[in-house]
Amino acid sequence: MRKLRTIDLFCGSGAVMWGQQLAGMDPIYGVDRDHEALDTTRAAGFAAAYCDLQHGPSLLALLMPFRGSVDVLSASPPCQGWSGLGKKKRASDRREAAGICVTAAVTVGARWLVIENVMGLASSLYGQRLMEDARDKMGWATWWNLDAADYGVAQHRRRCFLVAGPHELVQPATCPMVNVRDVLPDIGAPAIRQEQVTAVSRSVSRPSPTVNTRGTIYTHPEVGVRRNKGDRVAGRRLTWQELALLQSFPPDYPFRGKTQGANHRLVGNAVPPILAAHVFRRIVRDHEEKSRDSS
Numbered sequence: 236m237r238k239l240r241t242i243d244l245f246c247g248s249g250a251v252m253w254g255q256q257l258a259g260m261d262p263i264y265g266v267d268r269d270h271e272a273l274d275t276t277r278a279a280g281f282a283a284a285y286c287d288l289q290h291g292p293s294l295l296a297l298l299m300p301f302r303g304s305v306d307v308l309s310a311s312p313p314c315q316g317w318s319g320l321g322k323k324k325r326a327s328d329r330r331e332a333a334g335i336c337v338t339a340a341v342t343v344g345a346r347w348l349v350i351e352n353v354m355g356l357a358s359s360l361y362g363q364r365l366m367e368d369a370r371d372k373m374g375w376a377t378w379w380n381l382d383a384a385d386y387g388v389a390q391h392r393r394r395c396f397l398v399a400g401p402h403e404l405v406q407p408a409t410c411p412m413v414n415v416r417d418v419l420p421d422i423g424a425p426a427i428r429q430e431q432v433t434a435v436s437r438s439v440s441r442p443s444p445t446v447n448t449r450g451t452i453y454t455h456p457e458v459g460v461r462r463n464k465g466d467r468v469a470g471r472r473l474t475w476q477e478l479a480l481l482q483s484f485p486p487d488y489p490f491r492g493k494t495q496g497a498n499h500r501l502v503g504n505a506v507p508p509i510l511a512a513h514v515f516r517r518i519v520r521d522h523e524e525k526s527r528d529s530s
Contacts, residue, residue, distance in 0.1 A: 236526055239519060242266070242301060242343065244294070244310035244336060246283055248490065248501045249276035250482075251309055251351070254511025259519045264301065266294070271492050272501060278489035288312075291335050301343050307518060308345040310336040311506055312352065333397075337369050340399075347400040347518050348373055351506050354380060357395035369399035377403075383510040384442040385409040388483045389418045392445045392507060396514055404521060407513040415439040418480045424454035424470055428462060436460045446478045448503035450496075475499045483509035 238261040243251050246265030249272075255262045265276050265283035276283040286297050312332040333350055340348040348369060356362040357378040369376035376399035383392040387410050398404060415427060416439045428436035429444040429452055436455040437444070443452060454470030473481075475498040479488060482505055492498035 236523065239306040239522055240304060241307040241309060241515075242298065242305050242345075244308070244339060245288060245312050245332070246276055246281075247272045247311065247504050247506075248488075249279045249281050249283070250484070250505035250508045251311060251511045252276065252281045253279060253484075253488075254506070254508040255307075255309070255515045257508065257512040258515040260307065260515055263305070266297065271497050272504075274491035275489060275501060278491055288335070289332055291338065294335060294339060295342050298339055298343050303344050305343040305345045306522075307347045307349065307515070308336065308340040308343060309349045309515075310339075310351070312336065312350065333365055334368070337365070337372055337399075340369075341372050346373075348376075348397070349399075349514060349518075350397040351511075352395055352397075354393050354395050357397070362395075362397075366397060366399075369397060373399040374401045375399065375403050379406040379514070381406065381510065381514070383483075383507045384412060386507075386510045386513045387411070387413050388442070388481075388507040388509050389413040389415050390443045390446055390481045390483075390507065392510070394506070394510070398514075400518070404517050407517050410513075412442065414441050415443050415481065419477055422454060422477075424456060426455040426458045426460075427452055427470075427473070428455045428460070430462060430468055432462055432464050434462050436462075443481050446482055446503050448500045450475060450478060450499035450503065452478065452481075475502050478502050483507040 241255050241260050241262045242264045244266050246267045252262035265281055266286050267273050268287055273283050286294055336350050366376045379396040383390055426436040428434055438458045452473045453468055479502045490498045490501055492501050
């Protein structure tokens with residue numbers, strides 16, 4: 236049985252493509268406009284190209300040679316406009332490029348479309364219109380609201396996935412929880428804390444808080460201590476390598492940021508590969524079932 240072929244837009248460091256490969260797919264191409272992210276994706280063994288993804292005509296021209304040879308188009312467009320950390324921007328904001336992904340899926344003839352973003356997009360009016368557009372063009376569409384901690388990732392990271400295709404799919408079943416100590420056995424502290432005001436230190440026997448692009452998770456000597464304004468940091472900052480493990484990257488994943496800060500950004504922007512694998516494995520299993528039924 237042939238593997239499903241995928242293209243990933245806004246591919247970043249290749250995390251989704253890695254997850255698709257774990258799920259049994261064949262990621263054939265990634266597209267992004269961040270050169271350090273592209274260097275990382277290529278170092279991980281995937282083909283990837285630069286494109287200004289905000290410019291629709293350039294993107295569609297780049298994808299035309301793949302028309303008819305792609306089964307799944309995936310994308311993780313910028314989330315700043317819908318993040319709870321900032322003001323929501325109107326749908327026409329140039330940072331919100333999710334709409335072009337539906338057109339791109341139709342252009343290449345993909346049967347399935349998966350768009351990942353922060354929870355705010357799914358609950359917005361624009362997110363509902365995006366789902367309706369995908370449903371009109373693909374046949375069926377819905378939002379899956381998932382927490383990475385429910386899928387074997389040692390981190391609470393709630394994200395939404397717009398899944399669209401020819402027929403309904405049920406979201407993946409959850410699996411046993413993985414905690415911080417499972418992936419960082421030598422962390423050397425009983426707790427960690429996101430060093431932001433009001434954050435509370437939590438046991439390393441639980442999943443971590445969300446890994447962000449600034450790398451603000453630190454060790455802490457006690458569980459249950461709230462951070463107040465002006466408090467001094469009590470422990471050490473987790474390295475980007477440790478945060479990559481919390482994101483479920485393999486230990487030898489070849490990040491190519493030119494600085495520590497760049498690697499923190501690449502790690503924090505990524506979709507946890509193990510979470511991606513669970514999402515795309517649902518499509519793979521559907522493909523396998525349909526292939527058996529037709530044989």
